[in-house]
Amino acid sequence: xxxxxxxxxxxxxxxxxxxxxxxxxxxxxxxxxxxxxxxxxxxxxxxxxxxxxxxxxxxxxxxxxxxxxxxxxxxxxxxxxxxxxxxxxxxxxxxxxxxxxxxxxxxxxxxxxxxxxxxxxxxxxxxxxxxxxxxxxxxxxxxxxxxxxxxxxxxxxxxxxxxxxxxxxxxxxxxxxxxxxxxxxxxxxxxxxxxxxxxxxxxxxxxxxxxxxxxxxxxxxxxxxxxxxxxxxxxxxxxxxxxxxxxxxxxxxxxxxxxxxxxxxxxxxxxxxxxxxxxxxxxxxxxxxxxxxxxxxxxxxxxxxxxxxxxxxxxxxxxxxxxxxxxxxxxxxxx
Amino acid sequence: xxxxxxxxxxxxxxxxxxxxxxxxxxxxxxxxxxxxxxxxxxxxxxxxxxxxxxxxxxxxxxxxxxxxxxxxxxxxxxxxxxxxxxxxxxxxxxxxxxxxxxxxxxxxxxxxxxxxxxxxxxxxxxxxxxxxxxxxxxxxxxxxxxxxxxxxxxxxxxxxxxxxxxxxxxxxxxxxxxxxxxxxxxxxxxxxxxxxxxxxxxxxxxxxxxxxxxxxxxxxxxxxxxxxxxxxxxxxxxxxxxxxxxxxxxxxxxxxxxxxxxxxxxxxxxxxxxxxxxxxxxxxxxxxxxxxxxxxxxxxxxxxxxxxxxxxxxxxxxxxxxxxxxxxx
Ligand SMILES: Cc1ncc(C[n+]2csc(CCOP(=O)(O)OP(=O)(O)O)c2C)c(N)n1
Numbered sequence: 001x002x003x004x005x006x007x008x009x010x011x012x013x014x015x016x017x018x019x020x021x022x023x024x025x026x027x028x029x030x031x032x033x034x035x036x037x038x039x040x041x042x043x044x045x046x047x048x049x050x051x052x053x054x055x056x057x058x059x060x061x062x063x064x065x066x067x068x069x070x071x072x073x074x075x076x077x078x079x080x081x082x083x084x085x086x087x088x089x090x091x092x093x094x095x096x097x098x099x100x101x102x103x104x105x106x107x108x109x110x111x112x113x114x115x116x117x118x119x120x121x122x123x124x125x126x127x128x129x130x131x132x133x134x135x136x137x138x139x140x141x142x143x144x145x146x147x148x149x150x151x152x153x154x155x156x157x158x159x160x161x162x163x164x165x166x167x168x169x170x171x172x173x174x175x176x177x178x179x180x181x182x183x184x185x186x187x188x189x190x191x192x193x194x195x196x197x198x199x200x201x202x203x204x205x206x207x208x209x210x211x212x213x214x215x216x217x218x219x220x221x222x223x224x225x226x227x228x229x230x231x232x233x234x235x236x237x238x239x240x241x242x243x244x245x246x247x248x249x250x251x252x253x254x255x256x257x258x259x260x261x262x263x264x265x266x267x268x269x270x271x272x273x274x275x276x277x278x279x280x281x282x283x284x285x286x287x288x289x290x291x292x293x294x295x296x297x298x299x300x301x302x303x304x305x306x307x308x309x310x311x312x313x314x315x316x317x318x319x320x321x322x323x324x325x326x327x328x329x330x331x332x333x334x335x
Numbered sequence: 336x337x338x339x340x341x342x343x344x345x346x347x348x349x350x351x352x353x354x355x356x357x358x359x360x361x362x363x364x365x366x367x368x369x370x371x372x373x374x375x376x377x378x379x380x381x382x383x384x385x386x387x388x389x390x391x392x393x394x395x396x397x398x399x400x401x402x403x404x405x406x407x408x409x410x411x412x413x414x415x416x417x418x419x420x421x422x423x424x425x426x427x428x429x430x431x432x433x434x435x436x437x438x439x440x441x442x443x444x445x446x447x448x449x450x451x452x453x454x455x456x457x458x459x460x461x462x463x464x465x466x467x468x469x470x471x472x473x474x475x476x477x478x479x480x481x482x483x484x485x486x487x488x489x490x491x492x493x494x495x496x497x498x499x500x501x502x503x504x505x506x507x508x509x510x511x512x513x514x515x516x517x518x519x520x521x522x523x524x525x526x527x528x529x530x531x532x533x534x535x536x537x538x539x540x541x542x543x544x545x546x547x548x549x550x551x552x553x554x555x556x557x558x559x560x561x562x563x564x565x566x567x568x569x570x571x572x573x574x575x576x577x578x579x580x581x582x583x584x585x586x587x588x589x590x591x592x593x594x595x596x597x598x599x600x601x602x603x604x605x606x607x608x609x610x611x612x613x614x615x616x617x618x619x620x621x622x623x624x625x626x627x628x629x630x631x632x633x634x635x636x637x638x639x640x641x642x643x644x645x646x647x648x649x650x651x652x653x654x655x656x657x658x659x660x661x662x663x664x
Contacts, residue, residue, distance in 0.1 A: 044462035044639055095640030106464050106639030122466040124396050157395030185396055187372025193395035259371040318646045322635045
């Protein structure tokens with residue numbers, strides 16, 4: 001078992017390059033997905049994470065390979081930050097057999113058992129009870145992992161949010177709740193969906209320690225996540241982060257964005273987590289322009305390799321349609 | 336048709352909503368993103384501007400609460416239209432619908448009724464994968480105390496809403512998501528409302544009864560066209576109402592054709608197709624020349640990949656071969 005990550009953030013050059021590279025990889029991956037959607041290579045619903053990269057990347061630094069992750073339909077970034085190969089994630093977007101879910105899930109349902117990545121849930125709020133259960137299993141089996149549950153602020157209006165927070169707190173379960181508050185649930189602005197838009201107060205009402213974080217600042221997110229994860233590992237029970245962030249693109253590819261004005265979007269774009277971190281690194285001399293250029297080439301190559309992989313991958317044979325609806329039991333065996 | 340107009344299914348739904356809101360001040364629309372966003376399928380675009388926030392109510396993501404609130408408002412004298420974005424999310428409101436809307440009238444000894452209309456999109460076909468492609472109409476059609484309709488044509492989408500609103504009991508309207516862009520005719524004049532209690536014969540025929548509803552109607556009509564080229568005359572029945580079922584129309588047709596093929600996007604096990612098949616067996620057994628055939632979705636959560644989604648759901652070739660089987664061709 002790997003050692004729990006150091007609760008402190010070490011901003012050495014190597015770590016900074018890793019944070020920057022992962023955010024850039026997600027950004028490029030998402031931009032490419034949007035193009036491929038236009039070419040109809042990717043179909044169905046496609047929800048991009050552009051603008052929100054600092055959240056998945058920052059939080060993931062606080063997690064070990066033993067920890068579990070539950071995400072939503074806006075999860076490409078979480079999957080990549082968790083270390084799923086871009087090739088497999090892209091093949092999933094294409095619906096190919098070599099995709100992370102054999103092409104059955106698509107953009108909204110990325111899973112990876114080896115990395116304890118439990119999806120990819122497209123029912124708003126649906127992941128929270130699962131996270132509680134994963135944490136319950138760990139607690140009952142006297143294991144120490146943290147279950148990290150990402151969800152949008154829209155989910156906080158669902159009963160499942162409240163029921164899950166209550167259970168997690170009541171049973172002192174090792175869940176890290178990460179509310180990615182991007183201010184809109186589809187076309188519904190936060191102020192129009194919450195009588196109490198301060199999510200830390202919701203958490204506090206269940207006696208869960210909570211912190212609001214600048215979700216456009218990867219270091220701030222990493223710092224808060226390390227502190228919260230450490231508290232969970234120390235036995236303090238569930239912790240809650242409200243990451244204040246923004247999606248730069250439409251909710252999905254079908255959204256005409258009639259509900260917010262361009263000026264607001266532009267203002268948030270000024271706070272782009274990648275630009276901000278990059279300029280800070282350059283100003284402080286931690287990285288140089290040529291490092292950034294090298295990262296750009298590197299990320300571009302990785303995404304193009306993923307596209308090439310997805311293009312040449314094969315489709316699952318139609319004969320396998322009903323495979324895995326239930327477990328195929330081997331004679332005499334029951335798992 | 337004199338003065339008939341060609342519009343999309345989406346526009347038909349919007350016009351019907353608009354008409355209802357204009358005609359009856361007790362009517363209001365509530366659901367996720369019905370206002371500012373204009374409805375996730377665009378069915379309520381422009382309504383917020385005309386009717387204001389009090390009557391076009393954007394709700395938070397709280398299916399159970401706002402559906403239950405719709406039931407309460409109906410009890411309280413209003414005529415709410417609750418839009419649940421899709422049947423997939425209606426599962427979060429199932430308790431309110433099944434345990435309250437459907438029971439209150441009977442359970443209160445007839446003291447209360449729930450004049451509520453719930454609209455929701457249903458069905459597969461857009462590569463939205465397992466959690467966004469359900470066809471659970473039969474779950475609702477199973478429950479006494481509610482009525483369930485599935486407008487398959489533009490005219491029905493335009494005309495059923497008002498009838499549903501006039502009904503003193505809860506009515507659920509299923510709009511198949513693949514229909515919103517379809518175009519069709521609505522009659523001119525004022526009489527756009529249509530009854531919601533009977534099936535319609537969409538194509539006359541003599542050799543086989545093709546029974547379907549909602550999003551599958553188009554596929555069945557296409558299959559009937561193909562079969563006609565082979566000299567097989569299919570009679571196409573659009574159920575329109577899934578609860579109650581118009582048993583008479585089904586049985587009359589089967590008594591004439593002696594063969595039935597049921598096309599239903601729901602999973603075969605426990606499907607509406609199973610119920611219809613049983614009714615035919617009970618009511619027209621001796622008229623049958625061949626066992627009732629069913630074309631349903633494969634027993635699998637609907638996959639994302641296009642070819643697998645097609646393989647999982649009823650398609651024209653599958654309907655055609657079921658009919659050929661029934662005709663022993
Ligand atoms: C239970 C449920 N209701 C409605 C939807 C449709 N829907 C999908 S995403 C979404 C908005 C969710 O917003 P939020 O939770 O803030 O996450 P974001 O998309 O902003 O990341 C809605 C209404 C759904 N998927 N599940």
